[in-house]
Amino acid sequence: MKATATRTAMLGVAFTKVALLLFVSPCYPSPVDQPFEIVPDLKPCLVAPPDIENGSHVEMVEKRTAMYNCNPEFWLSGPDTLTCVTLPDGNDTWRPEPAPQCYPIQDCPPIELEKGGYEGDCCAPGDNVTFYCYDPDRYSLMGAEEATCLLNGTWNVLIPTCQDRYCQDPGIGKRSQRSIVLNGRDYKRECCP
Secondary structure, three states, X not given: OOEEEOOOOOOOOOOXXXXXXXOXXXXXXXXXXXXXXXXXXXXXXXXXXXXXXXXXXXXXXXXXXXXXXXXXXXXXXXXXXXXXXXXXXXXEEEEOOOOOEEEEOEOOOOOOOOOEEEEOOOOOOOOEEEEEEOOOOOEEEEOOOEEEEOOEOOEOOOOOEEEEOOOOOOOOOOXXXXXXXXXXXXXXXXXXX
């Protein structure tokens, strides 16, 4: 394999099929500390990298790597870098597949937390909120305490609920009996058909 150096010196020796080159030159005060990698000659990819809607790419490393980004107001889904690979049949293709896509940045839906609220900015991408219940002695926050609005317009967690700590009175059914114990006293209540 042919190799080329990325930098040259007045005097020096280059070796092929080696990982490092050292140049001895009057240009370098300490030649031992001047190693650098050999970059193999690469053929440019025979196929252009895929274009993406609402975004662009920049080809790098002898046109075998493409870095993607999105236009303002859009976010990138998928890998931000594709690499050109040569298949066994000699054809070039870009990997990984599928190519990335750009989607519009969206606000998250407003938060509706019955018997509770939140602190923090809402509802633009990147906004963080902290949830709470209005009466923490009576209501328990069930679920995540914090949420972040994602670029795709969704919250990173499910919105929690504020659940009553006290059970609802189930009532008394026909031909039933119920005992209630309050402060150590037993109260019985019966119901007739």
